[in-house]
Amino acid sequence: MSTNQLIQVDVQNKRSLSKLGVVTVYLTPEVKSGLEAETTKNGENLFTLFERGMALRGFKHIIEKIREKEQRKKVIFTHEQTEVNSDEIRINYDDYKKIAGDKFFAFYRETGLDAASYYLNHYFPDKFAYDKTKVTEKDLKQIDKNFSQILETIPKKRKNQKALIDQTSKVISDLTSKKNLLKQEVDNLEKIRKKSNIFFFQSRIDKLKQRFTKKYHETRGKNSWQRWVYANNWLFGISYQSPIEKQKINIIGSMPDFSFPTMDGFLDILEIKLPTMDVITSDPSHAGSYTWSTDTNKAIGQVVTYLSDIELYQLHLKEEIKRVYELDLYLIKPRAVILIGNKDNWTSEQHKALRKLNYSLHGIEVLTYTDLQKRGEAIIENYSKQYN
Numbered sequence: 001m002s003t004n005q006l007i008q009v010d011v012q013n014k015r016s017l018s019k020l021g022v023v024t025v026y027l028t029p030e031v032k033s034g035l036e037a038e039t040t041k042n043g044e045n046l047f048t049l050f051e052r053g054m055a056l057r058g059f060k061h062i063i064e065k066i067r068e069k070e071q072r073k074k075v076i077f078t079h080e081q082t083e084v085n086s087d088e089i090r091i092n093y094d095d096y097k098k099i100a101g102d103k104f105f106a107f108y109r110e111t112g113l114d115a116a117s118y119y120l121n122h123y124f125p126d127k128f129a130y131d132k133t134k135v136t137e138k139d140l141k142q143i144d145k146n147f148s149q150i151l152e153t154i155p156k157k158r159k160n161q162k163a164l165i166d167q168t169s170k171v172i173s174d175l176t177s178k179k180n181l182l183k184q185e186v187d188n189l190e191k192i193r194k195k196s197n198i199f200f201f202q203s204r205i206d207k208l209k210q211r212f213t214k215k216y217h218e219t220r221g222k223n224s225w226q227r228w229v230y231a232n233n234w235l236f237g238i239s240y241q242s243p244i245e246k247q248k249i250n251i252i253g254s255m256p257d258f259s260f261p262t263m264d265g266f267l268d269i270l271e272i273k274l275p276t277m278d279v280i281t282s283d284p285s286h287a288g289s290y291t292w293s294t295d296t297n298k299a300i301g302q303v304v305t306y307l308s309d310i311e312l313y314q315l316h317l318k319e320e321i322k323r324v325y326e327l328d329l330y331l332i333k334p335r336a337v338i339l340i341g342n343k344d345n346w347t348s349e350q351h352k353a354l355r356k357l358n359y360s361l362h363g364i365e366v367l368t369y370t371d372l373q374k375r376g377e378a379i380i381e382n383y384s385k386q387y388n
Helices: 029-037 046-050 059-069 093-123 137-145 147-156 158-211 225-231 294-312 314-325 348-359 369-387
Strands: 007-011 023-027 074-078 088-092 258-261 266-272 280-282 290-292 330-339 364-367
Touching (some): 029 046, 029 074, 059 093, 088 093, 158 369, 225 266, 280 348, 290 294, 290 348, 294 330, 294 364, 314 330, 348 364
Parallel strands (some): 023 074, 074 088, 266 330, 330 364
Antiparallel strands (some): 007 023, 258 266
């Protein structure tokens, strides 16, 4: 998403954010719309509260922590995956809201129970007990500061020796319990991470569907179909590693803008066309017959040239890829995928025709955006079954 689409929010609250002053963060349009759609019992929408630093538990704390390490990076709240790059930190709003809410609830519950016990003991000392020997936070800081000296002094008194042994045994027992609890928390965090991945993949599928309703250029600009598909090459499955860019290597012959190393050390190419283009067309001279459309025929011609040149100059390309990407690939018999058109409202005859026409090609497969969407949905479904 470009910076122009982000919404700048200057969060300020003299009481809760006094040390931070005005905090500038950015929201994606989806996060802002979600906040505006939710209201409190008083009818105030959450975006208004967010502007005062009150809609998200732990908002001040995550900003403080980020500023300790990364003062200049933009903080962006999004529905996509949490990540950091050279100039911004993206925080998944829903993930942080859940984790911070769980932690705050546990803390407030403990503090609230202590306050309630103190209050009830003050008015009804016979019925409600309260441990008045509790060590305060201030006392704990002093103990921590002088811990070595305390350990040297306390055992000199005999009455403390047994208490130390008993307390040490209790600490060991507590640590064992905490270890088990920590394992549970780690397991829970792992589940959250996996669900976050599923959420991220699903958001990419939703974005693909949204793109179908708009017009984007085939290769030109940041929002081109070529750039979007290469950035989301996981939709093709786990067959490919990160793409190789033509502009980064010294080319002899013709090559597509991006090529894909396979997991088993070979090279495939992907030719991107528009989803609005026709894939096949009916043959008027033969009833029930279909041929490749003009756009698909042109794409096949381009791809044939790419495949021929890759094999012809394979030794030079192999050395260049190894020099730039440190990959030792085989450039023998490269394969190609042409992504073009969609199957909206296709008849069974058209589906069969595409299958037959694909079968007639050698080392080339014509794939539609509908197929790409279904592959992505299948990946999410399998991932969800595995981790739910």
